[in-house]
Amino acid sequence: MLLISCPYCGARPELEFTHAGQAHLARAREPAAVGAQDWADFLYMRDNTRGVHAERWRHTHGCGRFFNALRDTTSDHFVATYRVGEPPPQGAA
Amino acid sequence: MVDLSALRRPPIIAASPMLRLQPPAARHILRAAPAVLEAAGEALGLSLSMPVCRASIAATRAALWLGPDERLLLGEASSAIETARRLQQALQQQPHSLVDVSHRQVAFAITGPQAATVLAAGCPLDLDPGAFPVGMCTRTVLAKAEIVLWRRADDGFHLEVWRSFAAYVSGVLAEAARDLADT
Numbered sequence: 001m002l003l004i005s006c007p008y009c010g011a012r013p014e015l016e017f018t019h020a021g022q023a024h025l026a027r028a029r030e031p032a033a034v035g036a037q038d039w040a041d042f043l044y045m046r047d048n049t050r051g052v053h054a055e056r057w058r059h060t061h062g063c064g065r066f067f068n069a070l071r072d073t074t075s076d077h078f079v080a081t082y083r084v085g086e087p088p089p090q091g092a093a
Numbered sequence: 094m095v096d097l098s099a100l101r102r103p104p105i106i107a108a109s110p111m112l113r114l115q116p117p118a119a120r121h122i123l124r125a126a127p128a129v130l131e132a133a134g135e136a137l138g139l140s141l142s143m144p145v146c147r148a149s150i151a152a153t154r155a156a157l158w159l160g161p162d163e164r165l166l167l168g169e170a171s172s173a174i175e176t177a178r179r180l181q182q183a184l185q186q187q188p189h190s191l192v193d194v195s196h197r198q199v200a201f202a203i204t205g206p207q208a209a210t211v212l213a214a215g216c217p218l219d220l221d222p223g224a225f226p227v228g229m230c231t232r233t234v235l236a237k238a239e240i241v242l243w244r245r246a247d248d249g250f251h252l253e254v255w256r257s258f259a260a261y262v263s264g265v266l267a268e269a270a271r272d273l274a275d276t
Contacts, residue, residue: 001217008161009146013217015234061234063160 006059007067007083020056022046023068104259109267115200119173121166125189136183148230157230199259201252208248214269236265
């Protein structure tokens with residue numbers, strides 16, 4: 001079984017985790033000031049990376065925390081996992 | 094408050110010599126920042142600042158690490174109101190969340206030299222004593238149900254499961270135990 005390394009609990013089986021979309025999307029502080037096209041892009045447009053992709057994951061059946069992961073979308077290999085608020089590890093991608 | 098404890102019935106579970114339903118207990122989920130958890134621990138007389146995925150025990154109480162800010166507090170069934178009262182007093186001004194989940198869950202004891210093998214039939218964790226030592230606890234999955242697993246001894250586990258899943262979880266474990274006995 002694929003093991004995913006939770007930044008809080010360590011290596012755990014994939015079954016305990018839930019994928020939660022692309023990481024590092026910042027919501028505008030004042031949505032009313034954002035143009036319609038930019039707002040639509042923020043809401044609906046996501047990268048479709050072939051290779052290393054930054055994603056949010058949640059350790060649902062474990063500590064319950066959200067965290068970020070760099071995952072290679074071609075091989076399903078987790079390059080790195082890191083806590084929310086931390087920058088992606090340098091050189092990992 | 095009306096006392097309904099006389100009306101309460103234990104869930105129907107599958108029979109297995111390895112599996113014992115535990116008596117009713119007081120259970121609380123406490124969520125708070127580390128400093129607040131420390132104060133809560135002092136009020137209860139046991140440490141809530143344990144390492145990741147570890148339990149701490151003092152007298153009749155136990156606390157299980159579920160997340161960086163989340164602890165499961167276990168105690169005797171009669172202590173539920175006292176636990177809440179003590180925490181309310183100690184944490185009055187501090188942001189926290191305390192939920193009584195005494196009746197949401199039931200507990201099983203799984204004992205015997207084959208205990209880890211039987212659990213491994215449905216639980217994907219590495220249950221070798223090297224990877225999951227005595228005193229370690231965690232929320233995880235068993236077959237299709239979410240459980241909290243706590244290793245009390247080399248060959249003894251404490252398992253907390255939501256009450257409505259008890260029949261299913263005991264069925265999975267009893268079947269695994271039966272399969273092992275047959276081989």
